[in-house]
Amino acid sequence: MVKVRFAPSPTGHLHVGGARTALFNWLFARKNSGKFVLRIEDTDLQRSSQEMSFEILNALRWLRLEWDEGPFYQSKRLHLYRRMAERLVEEGKAYYCYCTKEEIEERRKASGKGRAWKYDRRCLHLTEEERKKFEEEARPKAIRFLVPEGMTEFEDLILGKVSVKNQDIEDFVLLKSDGYPTYHLSVVVDDHLMKITHVIRGADHIYNTPKQILLYKALGWEPPLFAHLPLILGPDRKKLSKRHGETSVLAFKQKGITSLAMVNFLAQLSWSPGEDRDFYTMEELVERFSLEKVKKSNPVFDLDKLAWLNSRIISSMKPEDLWEEVLPFLEEKIRKRAEERKEWVFRVLNLIKERSRDLREVGEKLERYLVRDFQYKEDALKKHWKPGAKEGLRRLLEEYRALEPFNAQTAESSLRNLAEEMGVKAASLIHPLRVALLGERVSPPIFDVVEVLGKDEVLLRIERALEELPD
RNA sequence: GCCCCCGUCGUCUAGCCAGGUUAGGACACCGCCCUUUCAAGGCGGCGGCAUGGGUUCAAGUCCCGUCGGGGGCGCCA
Numbered sequence: 001m002v003k004v005r006f007a008p009s010p011t012g013h014l015h016v017g018g019a020r021t022a023l024f025n026w027l028f029a030r031k032n033s034g035k036f037v038l039r040i041e042d043t044d045l046q047r048s049s050q051e052m053s054f055e056i057l058n059a060l061r062w063l064r065l066e067w068d069e070g071p072f073y074q075s076k077r078l079h080l081y082r083r084m085a086e087r088l089v090e091e092g093k094a095y096y097c098y099c100t101k102e103e104i105e106e107r108r109k110a111s112g113k114g115r116a117w118k119y120d121r122r123c124l125h126l127t128e129e130e131r132k133k134f135e136e137e138a139r140p141k142a143i144r145f146l147v148p149e150g151m152t153e154f155e156d157l158i159l160g161k162v163s164v165k166n167q168d169i170e171d172f173v174l175l176k177s178d179g180y181p182t183y184h185l186s187v188v189v190d191d192h193l194m195k196i197t198h199v200i201r202g203a204d205h206i207y208n209t210p211k212q213i214l215l216y217k218a219l220g221w222e223p224p225l226f227a228h229l230p231l232i233l234g235p236d237r238k239k240l241s242k243r244h245g246e247t248s249v250l251a252f253k254q255k256g257i258t259s260l261a262m263v264n265f266l267a268q269l270s271w272s273p274g275e276d277r278d279f280y281t282m283e284e285l286v287e288r289f290s291l292e293k294v295k296k297s298n299p300v301f302d303l304d305k306l307a308w309l310n311s312r313i314i315s316s317m318k319p320e321d322l323w324e325e326v327l328p329f330l331e332e333k334i335r336k337r338a339e340e341r342k343e344w345v346f347r348v349l350n351l352i353k354e355r356s357r358d359l360r361e362v363g364e365k366l367e368r369y370l371v372r373d374f375q376y377k378e379d380a381l382k383k384h385w386k387p388g389a390k391e392g393l394r395r396l397l398e399e400y401r402a403l404e405p406f407n408a409q410t411a412e413s414s415l416r417n418l419a420e421e422m423g424v425k426a427a428s429l430i431h432p433l434r435v436a437l438l439g440e441r442v443s444p445p446i447f448d449v450v451e452v453l454g455k456d457e458v459l460l461r462i463e464r465a466l467e468e469l470p471d
Numbered sequence: 472g473c474c475c476c477c478g479u480c481g482u483c484u485a486g487c488c489a490g491g492u493u494a495g496g497a498c499a500c501c502g503c504c505c506u507u508u509c510a511a512g513g514c515g516g517c518g519g520c521a522u523g524g525g526u527u528c529a530a531g532u533c534c535c536g537u538c539g540g541g542g543g544c545g546c547c548a
Contacts, residue, residue: 174546
């Protein structure tokens, strides 16, 4: 059975790259009727935090990437990693290293090789006396993996064959001197114990894979299959990071991006179902997903496309669903008022969803329908509140007062008749009416607004405008 | 510095594996139509196979070089 995992380290927000990795794992699991495991890699004491773990969980829930097992915290499984590291030492496949970080740094510098320098295996060749001395001094010791000679290869499901000369790999640390495992150890132990079949992760891990395969072999375990996803780049073609602006997925949530837009956007970075469609439901994405269709090249993160997807998804949503999504963007007072007349709110949502880019906008617009004492917007007054506007509205108010039945059709013909009577264009009544009803420069078709607000509200809003707005 | 990967409109991509297309779609941008406004929608425009060579009757598709971009080389994950 297929089993995959998402294994973030809680050292920061869940950023778009991480979310994309989680999404692809989730899609792969669902597509293959497998399991999706969530594991928190909190073995870096300094940088990990509980709050970040919770936030990551939250972000995954928002994206609707529900996990089948976990979350497992590596900080609670330390004994497992230690035992395996000790075992490797006993078997001569790893060794204790007493070198301190400073000593290593010194030797690295002295070698003149800079980054090309590899650990010199000094502690592998320690004499019995030297070892005893270090032990008596109670020097902290780490455990290093003894990289064997040869060549390590694997078939990446996305990139194809990857091979590395073992001589390019240094004797990496398995267990830090503080007793905590490094990434390589914990990830291999856990992936094996959790019976992970496919490791799908970012391409920045590509050269960790040979190290980990070596570890699997040393422990006598069968390695899983690997798939490395291309990295998401910023507009300047550099690896996406904070300098490109907001990269935390929850920040997008706060900006009013729907999770479906986020998911579609992420899914279609370096992957395409090859159809002439703009977006899909989660189920449709699952149906179409396949690792073979993942490209090797790095995609660029394009905010415009996300924003557009979001606006299209919002306007395609059923008002009931849109309502749920807008809730967090409404003030308590407004929310309560809306709850009392849900059916009516749905009608309003149907009117405004078409021209909203994000959920914040939907919330702001909805509010104008729910409260009468909204602010008249400056740009609206500037553009549509011209001399003579008031006189027209005054006459329109009289017409509307007498109008029965009062609906979009009757309101429109009434207004048009009045315009003709006054010898003005209908627009010169329509625009002031828009300002009076909603205080905005733009709105849905105004007679639809008139109908949804209802006669009483329309009259009250016109009266308010006549009272408060200048001539 | 050393090792590796990638390269189709500005961006996301289809086409490449199994050579023969007027190189298709979408975002963005620009026009026009619709229209009371703004969107949406419709129509049209702009714009691309990084580059040089080779193989071939034929190359975006196969091979090599160059250039450009990315990644990795931690007691971080």
